[in-house]
Each structure stands twice: as C-alpha cells, then as structure tokens.
Amino acid sequence: MRREPNVSRVPVSVRRVPGTFYILIIMISLASITIPGFGTVSNLLNILLQGSFLAIVACGATLAIISSGIDLSVGTVLSLSGVVTGLALHAGIPIALAILSGVLTGLICGIITGSLVAFVGLEPFIATFGMMSMAQGLGLVLSNGASIPGFQESFRWFGEGVVWKVPVPLIIALVIVACIWWLLRHTRLGLYIYAIGGSEEVAGWSGIEVGRCKLALYSISGCLAGIAGVLLAARMNSGHPTVGVGWEMDAIASVVIGGTPLTGGRGGVIGTMVGVAIVSVLRNILNMLRLSSPWQITLIGAIVVIAIGLDILLRRWRLALEG
Amino acid sequence: MMARKFFVAAVIVVSLIAIFLSGSSILAGKQYEIAFIVKSLTNPFWIDMKAGAESAAKDLNVKLQTMAPVKADNVEEQIRMIEDLIQRKIDAIVLAPADTKGIIPGIEKANQAGVPVVIVNTKAAGGKIVSFVGAENFDAATMIAERVVEKLNGKGKVVILEGVPAAQTAIDRKNGFLSVLKKYSGIEILASQTANFQRAEGMMVMENLLQRFPHIDAVLCANDEMALGALEAIDAAGRLKEMIVTGFDANRDAVVAVRDGRLFLTCDQNSAAQGSEGVRAAVRYLNGESVPARIVTKVILVDKTNVDSYLKKYGIK
Amino acid sequence: MYQRSQQIQTLTHNEISKGVATEVFGGSGSRFLLLVGLIVVLSFIAPNFLSLNNFINVFRQASLLLIMSIGMTLVILTGRGGIDLSIGSVLALSSCMAASALKAGLPVTVSIIIGLSIGALCGLVNGALVTMVGLPAFIATFGMMQIARGAVLLYMKGAIIYGFSPAFRFIGAGHLFGLPMPVIVAGVLFAVFTFVLYRTPFGKEVYAIGANRIAAELSGVRVNRVLLTVYTISGAMAACAGLVYISRLNAAESVIGQLFELQAIAATVIGGTSFRGGEGGLIGTIAGALIITFLNNGMNLLGISSLWQLFVLGSVIVSGVTFDMYFWHRSR
Numbered sequence: 001m002r003r004e005p006n007v008s009r010v011p012v013s014v015r016r017v018p019g020t021f022y023i024l025i026i027m028i029s030l031a032s033i034t035i036p037g038f039g040t041v042s043n044l045l046n047i048l049l050q051g052s053f054l055a056i057v058a059c060g061a062t063l064a065i066i067s068s069g070i071d072l073s074v075g076t077v078l079s080l081s082g083v084v085t086g087l088a089l090h091a092g093i094p095i096a097l098a099i100l101s102g103v104l105t106g107l108i109c110g111i112i113t114g115s116l117v118a119f120v121g122l123e124p125f126i127a128t129f130g131m132m133s134m135a136q137g138l139g140l141v142l143s144n145g146a147s148i149p150g151f152q153e154s155f156r157w158f159g160e161g162v163v164w165k166v167p168v169p170l171i172i173a174l175v176i177v178a179c180i181w182w183l184l185r186h187t188r189l190g191l192y193i194y195a196i197g198g199s200e201e202v203a204g205w206s207g208i209e210v211g212r213c214k215l216a217l218y219s220i221s222g223c224l225a226g227i228a229g230v231l232l233a234a235r236m237n238s239g240h241p242t243v244g245v246g247w248e249m250d251a252i253a254s255v256v257i258g259g260t261p262l263t264g265g266r267g268g269v270i271g272t273m274v275g276v277a278i279v280s281v282l283r284n285i286l287n288m289l290r291l292s293s294p295w296q297i298t299l300i301g302a303i304v305v306i307a308i309g310l311d312i313l314l315r316r317w318r319l320a321l322e323g
Numbered sequence: 324m325m326a327r328k329f330f331v332a333a334v335i336v337v338s339l340i341a342i343f344l345s346g347s348s349i350l351a352g353k354q355y356e357i358a359f360i361v362k363s364l365t366n367p368f369w370i371d372m373k374a375g376a377e378s379a380a381k382d383l384n385v386k387l388q389t390m391a392p393v394k395a396d397n398v399e400e401q402i403r404m405i406e407d408l409i410q411r412k413i414d415a416i417v418l419a420p421a422d423t424k425g426i427i428p429g430i431e432k433a434n435q436a437g438v439p440v441v442i443v444n445t446k447a448a449g450g451k452i453v454s455f456v457g458a459e460n461f462d463a464a465t466m467i468a469e470r471v472v473e474k475l476n477g478k479g480k481v482v483i484l485e486g487v488p489a490a491q492t493a494i495d496r497k498n499g500f501l502s503v504l505k506k507y508s509g510i511e512i513l514a515s516q517t518a519n520f521q522r523a524e525g526m527m528v529m530e531n532l533l534q535r536f537p538h539i540d541a542v543l544c545a546n547d548e549m550a551l552g553a554l555e556a557i558d559a560a561g562r563l564k565e566m567i568v569t570g571f572d573a574n575r576d577a578v579v580a581v582r583d584g585r586l587f588l589t590c591d592q593n594s595a596a597q598g599s600e601g602v603r604a605a606v607r608y609l610n611g612e613s614v615p616a617r618i619v620t621k622v623i624l625v626d627k628t629n630v631d632s633y634l635k636k637y638g639i640k
Numbered sequence: 641m642y643q644r645s646q647q648i649q650t651l652t653h654n655e656i657s658k659g660v661a662t663e664v665f666g667g668s669g670s671r672f673l674l675l676v677g678l679i680v681v682l683s684f685i686a687p688n689f690l691s692l693n694n695f696i697n698v699f700r701q702a703s704l705l706l707i708m709s710i711g712m713t714l715v716i717l718t719g720r721g722g723i724d725l726s727i728g729s730v731l732a733l734s735s736c737m738a739a740s741a742l743k744a745g746l747p748v749t750v751s752i753i754i755g756l757s758i759g760a761l762c763g764l765v766n767g768a769l770v771t772m773v774g775l776p777a778f779i780a781t782f783g784m785m786q787i788a789r790g791a792v793l794l795y796m797k798g799a800i801i802y803g804f805s806p807a808f809r810f811i812g813a814g815h816l817f818g819l820p821m822p823v824i825v826a827g828v829l830f831a832v833f834t835f836v837l838y839r840t841p842f843g844k845e846v847y848a849i850g851a852n853r854i855a856a857e858l859s860g861v862r863v864n865r866v867l868l869t870v871y872t873i874s875g876a877m878a879a880c881a882g883l884v885y886i887s888r889l890n891a892a893e894s895v896i897g898q899l900f901e902l903q904a905i906a907a908t909v910i911g912g913t914s915f916r917g918g919e920g921g922l923i924g925t926i927a928g929a930l931i932i933t934f935l936n937n938g939m940n941l942l943g944i945s946s947l948w949q950l951f952v953l954g955s956v957i958v959s960g961v962t963f964d965m966y967f968w969h970r971s972r
Contacts, residue, residue, distance in 0.1 A: 040410065046406055129902070130955065136951075140950065146494055147423075236428055237427055240399070240422060243399045253782060256778060257779075284407050284410075290358055290388035294364065304779060313774075364798060369798070514940075531940030534689075576800060
C-alpha cells in the first residue's frame, strides 16, 4: 500500500518581502529625482514591458531553485522556441498553432531535462547544461544561423499590443506570476517542491513522489521559457537563434536577489519579482545614463553584491541586537 | 528594524549618487545629445569607430555617448537601449545594428517617437532611416575572396574561419567569401568552422584543422583576431610557407603581420570614417540640411604594397 | 595540530576512504571508461585522429581546462552551493595585468608573480565575501565575474597586448623533454593538488566540510579558513591558466576567458564531483576535462558544421553521463 504523503505544513519562509525590496524603492526614488524622463508613466510602462519577459523566465527558475535544483537551459530554450514559432509562421501555419508549437517546444525541452533529473538521476546542473547546448545548437541548425524575420500584425500583437495602455506581455507575465504564486502557496505540488528543496530524503520518506514532482517543475520551467520565447519573437518581429544568450544568469540572479537561496527549500515568486524589478530598473537607469558597456558590466556586479551583502549583514546585526 | 532601513538607505544613496554624478554631467548645456550604439566595445574595430565618432562629435560640439550591449552582438539589448533612450528624449541615434532584420522594431519605435536614426556599418532591413553610412561586409568579403582566388590561380584547398554563429557580421562575411569561392570549380572548400571572432579560438580550431588536413592552400578568416590566432597555430606547426592567411578589419597587429609577410592581406573598412560620417549625417539632419540616403565609405585591401601607410597610421616604425 | 587532524580522521575516516575508493573504482572509473569509449569511437570515424601529434595537440588544449578545473573541483567539493563563476573574468584580468607588466619592461618572474597574486587576491575576496559576509558563493562569484570583467575592459580599452619575450613565451609555447610546456605545467599542478587533496589534513578537511559542514566544525575544522584557502587557490589557478594561455597565444586581450567557468564546471561535474559536496575529486576531473577536449577536437576533425557543434556537444555529454549512471547503478 502506498503511504499518503504526510506533509501538512511546510516551513515556508516567513519573510514575504525580501530586504532587497527597500533597495528597489530607494533606487526608483533616487532615479526619478535625478534623471529626467525616468519617473514618467511611459518609462514605467517601458520598464515593465522590458521586465515581463525576464519575469516569465524567472518564475520557472524560481521553481527549480526552490527544489534546490537549477535550470541553465531557459535562455537557449527561449531562443529555440522563438525560432520554431518563426518557422511555423513562415510555413503558413495558423497563428494559434504556431504559438502552440513554440510553447510545446519549450515544454518538450522541459520534459526531457525533467526526466533526466528525475528518473535518470543526473545532477540538474548537467542535465540543464546539456539541454542548454542542445537547444542552442538546434536553434542554430533550424534557423540556419540567421534570424527569421517578418510576421503578420496579428501575431505581433502578443509582443507589441496594448490593452487599456497596458502592454500585452505584461498582462501575460502577471497572469503567469499569479499562477506560479498560487501553485507554490496553495497546491500540493507547491508544498512538495518546498519539501524536496528542504530535504529530498525526508521528502521521499514522507511519501512524496520526488521524481514526478521534479519532472513537473522542470516541465513548467521549460514551458514558461517557451512562452517567453514566443512573446519575445513577437516583440522583436523575428525569431533569433541567439537572442536568449545569458538569460539564465539574469534569471538565476533575479531569483537569488529576491531572497530564494540556491540551497532551496525557502523563498518564493514574490521575492523573485523584486529581483526582476531590480535587474530591469538597473538596466534602464544605466541605459538612461548612457554608460558604456564596461561600466554597466562592473556596476551590475557591484550592486548585486552590495545589495545582497548588506541585506545579510544587517539581518545578522539585527539578530545580534535582539540577542 | 528602523535603524536597518536607514542604514540600507544611507549606503545605497551614497553609492547611487556616485553613479549618477558620473552620468549627470549630461544635464548641463543645450547641445544636441546623440547616442552611438555599436555591437560591442571589446574589439579594436569598434574602438576605432568610437574614436572616429567622438572626434566628429567634438568638431561639431555635440554630446555623444557610445554604448554597446553588455552581451556582444545582442540585438534584443540594442532594442532595449533604443527604448530607454527614447524615454530620455535623445535628439538622434547613430546605430550599428547587431541584426539586419531583428533591429527593425527598435527603429520603428524611434520613428514613432520622432527620433532620427542613422545606420552605420550594417544595413537595417526596415524602418525609416536618415542614411546608411558604411561599406557592406558582404562586398568587402567578396573583394578578399577574389584576391585569394587570383593568388591561387583559381585552384586550391581553402579553409574558412567563421565568426560568432548567427551574428550579422559573421553571416555577411561568410556569405561574401562563399559567393566568390563557389564560382570556381578548382577551389575546394575543405572546412568552414567557427572560431567566434576570437584569437584563442582561432588558434585552437586551426590546430585541429591542421591535424585533419595534410595540405591547405588558403585560410580565409572573418576577422583579424581569428587570423592572428590561426597564424600562431600554423607557425607552431611550421607550415606557414604552405598556405596564405587573410584577415579582416586591418587592426594594429594584423598590419604588423602583413608587414612581416605572415598575413597575406587584411581589409580596411575604415571604421573610424564610418563612425565620424555617421555622427556628421545625424547632425546635418538635425540642422535641417539634406543628407544623402547612402554614404559610402571606401574599402581598401591592405597587403605588402600599401602596408606602409597603415604602419604610419598606427605609429609603428 | 596533530590532535585536530587526528579527530577529523576518526570522524570522517569512513566517509573519506569511501569517497576515494568510490572515486577510483566506481564513479570516475566509469568516467574513464566513457573517455576510452569516446576515443575508440573517434578513432574509427574521425580521420587523422589516432596519431601521436593529435594526442599531444589534445593534451595541450586540455591542459588549460584542467588547470582551471583543479580550483573548481576544490570549490565544488566544499558543498553547500560552493561554485566559482568568476574564473573566466579573473583569468582575463590577471593575465592582462601580467601582460602589461611585461610590456612595461618588468622581468618575467615579477610579471608572473603579479599575475598570480592578482588572481589569488580576487579569489581571496570571493572567499571573504562567502565566509565573512555570508554571501552565497553564486552571488559573490557572480559579482566578481562582472567586476573583474568590467575592470579589465576598462583597463585595456579594447586594446590588445601583442608579442612577448621568448622567455615568457616558453611557458606556453615551449617544449621540455618533448612535451609541450602547458601539459607539463598542468601535470605538475595536478600531481601537487592530487597529493594535497587525498594525502594531507587540508584535503581531508575539504572533504569533511563538503560531507557535513556542521560536524566538521564541531570536530575542530576551521571551516572559514579552509574555504578562504580554497577560493584563493581557485583564483590563483585561474591566473595560472591565464598566464599559460596568453603566453601560448602571444597576445593578451580583455575578452579572453568568456564562458570558461561553464567549461570548468562541466569538466568537474562530468568527472563525477557532485554539487552536494564531499563526493568526487580531482581524478575524475581529469577525465572530465579530456572528454570535453576530445569532443571538440573530434568535431573539428570530422568537419561538423559549426551550427551542429553545440548540439552534438550537449547531447554527447547528456547521453554519456546518462549511460554512465546506468552502468554505475547496475554494477553497484
């Protein structure tokens, strides 16, 4: 007889908002005082639009990291599904099916990495590293190493359109974030993901089917990368085989800035959104100041270290004060 | 809790003010503000172009800021830059697109916001632009390939080292080589492999290819960096006499290699002129003058016969 | 000192002896089978693969990866998310600084010392951020990756330093006893660190920390000091690889070393060292580094289109390790 999972309450982190949230607030208020054109509604929408793609990808990365895994493949899977969607559209396939093919591409990649992690027992790093190379290679082969441009207006709406002045990708991102939040907080799967991240062995002993949960979460992550890829192709009016290079790092950095530790078991998607916001606002500020790329590279590193370092030091300091 | 917030605030305020001070000098004065977006700032080719653009900006008394994607050759980042600069109400953008077709949405956004765009170096396939300044990579690559075929008397075994897969420059240069080489039946293309525009990879790939092929007549490289790496590998294998190697971009080291007879030729697209002409075109447009839709900069093949002027340019004796 | 190491020995004796035994006879043993399999397959399908020259060529290319992977293996062995993402950037920064020291006319030895100390310093900062501030290693080394890269880009301004003295070029391009110098450098470093890892108290402490940090701390291991040392070694190894690299290339530029961290991590993990910490070791890493290099070499020899190469690399790594897992699981 199969034992029923005996997990009633998972010790989810109590801090709903990570300390880095205050840093975000300060960044925004300072920038709106000092940079003309920053604190406008149109720039706010601009940042939100730019951040929505990363937000979607980072949701998947959050799931993987909470389970104390990692997903390095999101960036290249995103590129691949953009290429697949582009090819489908050029082949004259109806828009709905073309979008579906892009999302399915992501899902299939996710299922493959998920099975490698869950059933073969590969380290998530190796499985997703392999998928990262494979998806990149496949994207290059399918596109023949060039971008696939020029889609019909109705498809471009998904990347460019607005509903009551709100960009479509932002709406989709918000819906996805809400779904993932609900999944983590209010479903068994969410609970199990935290439990696996806390201790895989204990989770297994208490009857959780660890393998199936892992398969599910990597599939979700792949599927989200697929969605982001389709939307990005619509926004750029082209599927480009290397557009997602480095997105995995941005996604992982956003998750960690948002307070989810790489050791897993804690954190959540709200924190990740703070991380995404910090990364996007920082990029926007650096572009508005028109700093050259070496400075941008340096400052991104410095600010990430300072922000998280301060957060940790101050927490430790407060604990010491409280005895 | 309160103290903690204050402390965070204080430190972040100080660090951010430092950043803003470095950038806020832009606020002063009523000059034209022009942004120059290139594909990367880690290669002598773009550094030269930046220098050319900056000297033109100085002449014309405009504020110029050169930017490049953090991830080299990333068109999505270039689009984000354009969007952010529009919010900043920039006067004009001079742009070297990382992807001919992928950049179109960015140019369209600038069009909507009424920001004029001048394209340099690589064509854009759509959107309204003031002018295209530059020499096509494709055309320059065909010139190189023609010279190689001529040198080989239309017969020989050729290796191509390509740039970063899917980068526009790499695609154009490779296709330029192929368009010529394919025309001659005596030319056999042994391999066409990527070395990602980098010297170290050029050396590694060439080492492997030298193992594979006992005889090679010519190595066509899509930039000087890979050519110089390949030369190191060929030199180490003692096979420099056997083959000719060509570069692309005429950077400093490549010119020296041409002088020493190691590199057969390289190609000067005059990137500095592309930069300065781009900025001049933007300023003329802003002043309401007419600007031709196409400004051609010359392509010069650099070999033993004309290398001296380049040695002088770089101050090498 | 004696007492402390005695304690660790009793505490972790079982784990360590199990670890070493598994590594040699189990885990990485089968990784070597994987390597041999790859070589056999390539020698059948790839032209000119099976020659002494090509093998020396591959070993020379693998030596850089191996040098970097030594530091990476130590870091990953300490567990709890231990990782060093900064090695590619640190490699670029330290080697460019050494190159400009050489160009300024400083003696070769001094320039080498400058390069190595910059690398070690970067590693030390990583270690300090991890141990004293308590940053996750991923964040600390991600920050260092960005800062070191930005610093070297700003310092070099896109320029390239070209043409070194023969004395310096010897490190990367010279030969000793018929072997290329990079192979000798990598071999010596590998031998030294294999001894350190498997035969000294420090090595045992690294394993102990990775296996169970709290237990290690309770039994008297000075965890922070070991971690500081490990990250410093990783930085110094990156610098060392960088010096060999620029010497071989006869040029130093700011963009070298990009994505090297992923390659080093891949070599380490393919070699059987686990992110869980305390499992695996340097013997597997050498197999991992050779597998990756042989794959790249084979693809060049086979003339596989550059578009396909990434796909082949990824699928061979995944299927190889998958096969290995099954092989290993069955034989257990």
